[in-house]
Amino acid sequence: MSRPIIALDFPDQTAVKAFLAHFPRDERLYVKVGMELFYSVGPDIVRYLVAAGHDVFLDLKLYDIPHTVEQSMRVLGGLGVRLTNVHAAGGLNMMQAAQSGLLAGSLANQTLPELIAVTQLTSTSEQQMQQEQLINTDLITSVTHLAQLAQQAGLAGVVCSALEAQKIKQATSQNFHCITPGIRLANSQADDQQRVVTPQNAAAFGSDRLVVGRPITQATDPVNTYHQIKQLWEVAHD
């Protein structure tokens, strides 16, 4: 059963080590390294986590011209991560370039990382999307369109809110992955997230994997909260 991906949104390696020390030494976690940690520590944080036996989602959301993204993905492909991503808004050519760069970069490794694309950030509301991005459609149409573009580019799936997982799978295919942040336990604060879903509902809506940051990393008992979220997801998934 799929483990929630824990977003390690920490400022440095010391904070990461202190957080991971809460878990049993042999617990193999699926963790996410985002911009804050990567820009602070660099690629060594990924090597450290991979060497410690954890699966890593490298969440840098690349968005640039195709050549730049391809060359950057070559570098990231050599780090041993399982999953990485781009912004779908970068376009078809950019996503295809990312895929070929990742493939080239990972040739020396045992595993080819899966590439997914961010549709609309879970911190974006429909109103913001329409007013700030001047996208003249509803959010679900934008998200499913970007998911179809990602599928056309040969990507394995998308980052979206679980609210959109069902529609995305109908518009693409059942095995097109929906990786879903914006997860919150019932009656808890949404922080800066706009499209939030509980672990139970995410499972019911067809999410393939949860991404959870603050609800676990800032919990009084992170291990207990991690297992609570994992169990809620598993029970609803069965």
Ligand SMILES: O=c1ccn([C@@H]2O[C@H](COP(=O)(O)O)[C@@H](O)[C@H]2O)c(=O)[nH]1
């Ligand atoms: O649309 C997106 C894409 C990425 N994220 C990332 O997921 C985590 C969520 O953290 P929480 O603390 O659980 O809100 C964070 O690292 C984001 O960068 C996202 O939230 N939405």
